[in-house]
Amino acid sequence: MLTVENIHKTYATADGPFAVLRGIGLSLAAGETLALTGESGSGKSTLLHIIGGLDTPDQGRVVLSGTDIAALDDNGRAAVRRGTVGVVFQQFNLIPSLKVVDNIAFQARLAGQYDAQWAADLAARMGLEAQLNKYPEQLSGGQQQRVAIARTLAPKPRLVLADEPTGNLDEDTAATVMDLILELVRDTGAGLLMVTHSQALAGRMQRRVHLRAGQIA
Numbered sequence: 719m720l721t722v723e724n725i726h727k728t729y730a731t732a733d734g735p736f737a738v739l740r741g742i743g744l745s746l747a748a749g750e751t752l753a754l755t756g757e758s759g760s761g762k763s764t765l766l767h768i769i770g771g772l773d774t775p776d777q778g779r780v781v782l783s784g785t786d787i788a789a790l791d792d793n794g795r796a797a798v799r800r801g802t803v804g805v806v807f808q809q810f811n812l813i814p815s816l817k818v819v820d821n822i823a824f825q826a827r828l829a830g831q832y833d834a835q836w837a838a839d840l841a842a843r844m845g846l847e848a849q850l851n852k853y854p855e856q857l858s859g860g861q862q863q864r865v866a867i868a869r870t871l872a873p874k875p876r877l878v879l880a881d882e883p884t885g886n887l888d889e890d891t892a893a894t895v896m897d898l899i900l901e902l903v904r905d906t907g908a909g910l911l912m913v914t915h916s917q918a919l920a921g922r923m924q925r926r927v928h929l930r931a932g933q934i935a
């Protein structure tokens with residue numbers, strides 16, 4: 719479902735060019751779960767952003783369900799991001815002026831893939847039924863992250879990209895949220911690529927790859 723080929727990315731810095739990614743290749747089958755680990759600064763977020771179409775590589779291909787998204791323009795990448803890929807960040811990025819119910823629906827509506835029954839089902843499974851008419855600021859961190867995950871899954875993405883999705887949560891809440899992510903990707907058949915510093919979380923994925931010196935070690 720996802721094939722990443724020979725990705726290169728170099729940033730211009732005050733000290734000159736800095737090659738963060740130097741020929742990355744990996745693949746993910748439909749429904750597969752993969753952990754991406756690596757030291758701080760090794761380029762994990764950069765790679766995830768490129769795969770999610772939020773950033774572009776200097777070289778290489780990101781083929782998602784047969785489409786090379788690195789070759790698309792901004793609008794094309796945005797369409798893929800809305801319809802096929804869902805991204806969960808460490809920061810919840812909820813829309814403060816929208817109630818929980820509308821935050822959950824937001825991306826699915828944008829993608830033209832809103833399914834009220836599925837959105838309600840997600841909210842119930844996330845334990846958010848009593849929070850639907852509240853605003854994000856009225857929720858705890860764990861609740862906000864569950865809203866963010868429900869929002870990501872509402873359009874039924876084929877691929878979920880998660881960047882330290884439980885990094886801001888306490889250990890117990892993190893474990894609960896992780897259980898939910900894994901349960902939902904399993905039930906929807908979505909692939910999951912997750913960046914994590916936690917060996918425990920990485921151990922729950924079917925496969926693990928490690929980024930070192932700009933390459934898959």
Ligand SMILES: Nc1ncnc2c1ncn2[C@@H]1O[C@H](COP(=O)(O)OP(=O)(O)OP(=O)(O)O)[C@@H](O)[C@H]1O
Pocket residue numbers: 729730731738756757758759760761762763764765
């Ligand atoms: N826009 C940018 N311009 C210049 N350098 C950048 C830019 N974005 C990231 N970098 C640098 O690229 C390197 C990789 O960053 P990235 O955020 O991908 O690492 P990471 O492995 O996700 O780190 P962490 O685990 O700390 O989140 C870092 O050294 C960072 O400072």
